[in-house]
Amino acid sequence: MECKNQFVVPFGDTDAAQIVYYPNYYRYMDQATHDMFKQNDLSLKTLQNEKQIIIPLLEATCKFKTSLQHEDIVTVHSMIERVEGKVFHIRHEFKKEGDVLVAIGQEVRAWVSIAQASPKAIEIPEMIKRKMKGMDEK
Template structure:
């Protein structure tokens, strides 16, 4: 499953030098993952409300290749590249036009909070199929 999430850099995304402040890339990866899951399966808020499932981050990484500035248009190309029993790995590539400006990934648990504290649980077959991992 792949998804493209479009962003226009706003002034508040930049630092004093006018360059996008690095934590915003992680925020955008989070938003892009939510969009991807929503497009393929259901919204993250519905997962939480209806199934007591959340998708907490276990690991994240981003490599920056060139800066983004105020009013730049950028696309985050995201796809789930790996799915294990209880976790997914989502790869993100940030593109400004044809140029890759950053790339990274997130590893997220499929976690139930039905009993209070989040606990990783097996990803159900319907979610696996919707997200492109029929096994």
């Protein structure tokens, strides 16, 4: 499962030097994950409301290669790299004009049921694993 999102860096995401303030990359990754699931017919809102499933973040990292600035056009290419039992790993590559690699982000997320009183990580269903691995059509 993967997707590409493109946007223009807004002024409000930058510091006084008009460079993107680093926490915004984590916000971009979170949005890219939500978009990837929605584009693959797994809307997180629907999963939560109809299946009582959420995908909380367990770990996030980002390695910065160069900076993004106000009005840069950035493309975030997100893909699920690994699916293991109750967790999955997502890679996010940030590139700006000229295919310049800006940053590489990683997320680890869990497949969690909220059907009971207390949230509990559960095995990712086989059908979902197949979709995540790109073995299923949309």
